[in-house]
Amino acid sequence: MSANRPTEATEESAARAASGGDGAAPDTYDVIVLGGGPVGENVADRVHAAGLSAVVVEHELVGGECSYWACMPSKALLRPVTARSEARRVPGLSDAVAGPLDAPAVLAHRDATVSYWKDDGQVRWLDSVGLDLVRGRARLAGPRRVTVEGGRTLVARHAVAVCTGSRPVLPNVPGLAAAKPWTSREATSAKAVPGRLVIVGGGVVGVEMATAWRALGASVTLLVRGDGLLPRMEPFAGHLVAESLAEAGVFLRTGVEVSEVRREAPGGPVTVLLDTGDEIVADELLIATGRAPRTEDLGLETVGLTPGGWLEVDDTLRVDGVPGGWLYGVGDVNHRALLTHQGKYQARVAGAVIAARARGVPLLETDRWGAHVATADRHAVPQVVFSDPEAAAVGLSAAEAERAGYRIRVIDHDLGAVAGASLYADGYRGRARMVVDLDREVLLGVTFVGPGVGELLHSATVAVAGEVPIERLWHAVPAYPTISEVWLRLLEAFRGD
């Protein structure tokens, strides 16, 4: 299964490819894409669909981090956890699912989900669309020029798009690197359930992996520097998830830092020393504390940029300060929003921009919500944490909206008080919040936390990105009895006074 294949585009593009190329010399393309993850694939597909030739350069697996070591395997590990958790709250079914998950079956399914870490399917898709693939590490060698290890040189007529993504960062803790800790890669691809797992970091990766590995049987300790989980979301998201993790048997320690790590023998136990003086012994240690751009070894210095940094781009995804404007930074590398779906969104925008500029067509930059600007990056980024309960948010949190100077009103509602939620799961616990811009009476942000809210988020994303006025949302009637009826409660509360 190829997770990110833009399926609709496939047939059209394939037909176009079959009708003959543009007769370019082999090493010259209209567009060179560095990185064959979902973002690079989408940039290449878009420019190719617009009639440009394109090549993708990738030194690992085509399909990228998301397909093999992030979204896909993590969701494959997590779906059984949430499905079991929900079934346990459904009368008539709860007894049947009281036991543990079949961990080998879950891991085997995860392996199938990632195509056993082979990219044949993705490569076939590139072929079928008519996109060239060059395997190997690529470096810029001056404007519009890319060298690939092995000596091949590629030249771009119009654009080079850097879509190399990001990588986990290990903090500077004595003994840590030598202890060979897990990062998100090992955590999503481990072949067996560790007996004892210590996780450092309370963001999305830490929370999701604590959820998955605990349910698969590991004894899990989650260490967080701050005072709660999911710090980028509304505070109640972290509270509800922490409560649920504790009930599942996860040991959560907040306000602690790791001062040293020791692993005496490879494969042996690892000792984690805390700044409190405590020691925790475990079988594996997962570090999930941050990410850095994959820009260290791209030859950025040959075009006047500093290697290793995030790429600064404008809303058309073009890198700032590069004469001729031929360099684009799309996806994680630009640090606008480190999420696969947002990178793919940027890829759609960048593809349209590159094609328009290549044809000399004026851009629609003056239209904030036109096809040539990634405006949603600043106003309507959605995120679903596949924890138990799920945490889903779009746009600004109340704190972010206040910091940005909006005059806001915050409306909260207890999701457990919604009939559709109590029918979904007995004893449903959850919460919803909307942040209203009082000057325009539109929504700046919405957060849902609770079982089954992942698919509910897109209603909020349409409302926020669509800037649908509250008055009109009043006519968007939620079906009864669904969890979506929380919309009615939120709007009633806003209009009630």
Place this chain on the structure above:
Amino acid sequence: MSANRPTEATEESAARAASGGDGAAPDTYDVIVLGGGPVGENVADRVHAAGLSAVVVEHELVGGECSYWACMPSKALLRPVTARSEARRVPGLSDAVAGPLDAPAVLAHRDATVSYWKDDGQVRWLDSVGLDLVRGRARLAGPRRVTVEGGRTLVARHAVAVCTGSRPVLPNVPGLAAAKPWTSREATSAKAVPGRLVIVGGGVVGVEMATAWRALGASVTLLVRGDGLLPRMEPFAGHLVAESLAEAGVFLRTGVEVSEVRREAPGGPVTVLLDTGDEIVADELLIATGRAPRTEDLGLETVGLTPGGWLEVDDTLRVDGVPGGWLYGVGDVNHRALLTHQGKYQARVAGAVIAARARGVPLLETDRWGAHVATADRHAVPQVVFSDPEAAAVGLSAAEAERAGYRIRVIDHDLGAVAGASLYADGYRGRARMVVDLDREVLLGVTFVGPGVGELLHSATVAVAGEVPIERLWHAVPAYPTISEVWLRLLEAFRGD
């Protein structure tokens, strides 16, 4: 649990009630509401919140059909079915749920969900809000005057709102009435699983009850006059649900009519004769073929209207042709949309209208999407069928849009090809359709069929009711990997050519 209690309004309204009434004589109210279902409760609550006095007259249970014999018990019966069906498609969990549902546990939960068919909770809510309740059958006795069985007379200063809903209709088939068939009431409240159940009717009630009782252990035969199920939705909805029901062991027969019914002894087997000459013997027979308004015995003739018909109303929910304009028809009785949530929507509109007219405030009728017109009834009615798979739709089907004269384009997508869907349930089957108004480039209707799509519908309802342009929907990014990503596929397909 009180399903339809408008919880946010509760506290404010209670405070208002505690601060003293308006000193009216006991039998005179600003507003008289006939029928204490969700619709009547909401009309009363709205006008009361606006400062008017109100009384609710109800001769059955406060909370109405939805709370005791429709939405709530049916969803309580169906949620275990869909939860088990989904769990069966989740690796690591599937073996645990291979067995049958615990039917007694499901029925006991259903009983608790409907508060054991007692309305104390709902009555307490009326009390807490400060709404009077009169128990008994009510009849109009001329303009603004209502008599209640037992002799009490009520007078309305401003308005009478008829919110008496609808009832199932038995077709005129020899022997049918005497055989005492189930209607939706008995089907949702039965105390035991019948051995053999014949269901007549392939609409929502027929489909949902076939789904529930088959999963609870009954042998089910579903008889449909037309050629498919769920005839008011896109055809693929009925196809997918029929396929799934067949796999569950339901015998589906289309294109047949019942010519006669025989039940020799009360409680004994019932024989259903078809126009094909076939006979089917069963333990119970559910008739789910249509509904009629509860307006037969309301004294409509005393105000110049015909008893027994649907009430014709304008977009402010006021009944046409009644001098003085004091009569409103809200919910099922007006036949605009026979759905609880749409009736509650109308109740919110009617409550605002009645309050505005009572205060002499001009209505916002000129604004199609203002607070005083139930515009969504004609453009954006959502419905979720809690079958397996779920079928969810809002707005117009392709056929309806064509009949209405729109210039449209129809975009379909296979939901099983969406990564988030395949992660949700292995072997996911489903389909999505959007109907685009080509002149305005907005959506006229959207349909999703598949496991877990019930909460996805509200994204479409916001898009349709909000008339969000396709160009802007392009910036509403679905989170990866969710089922919602089908939005991206639909939009790509529309923009691709």
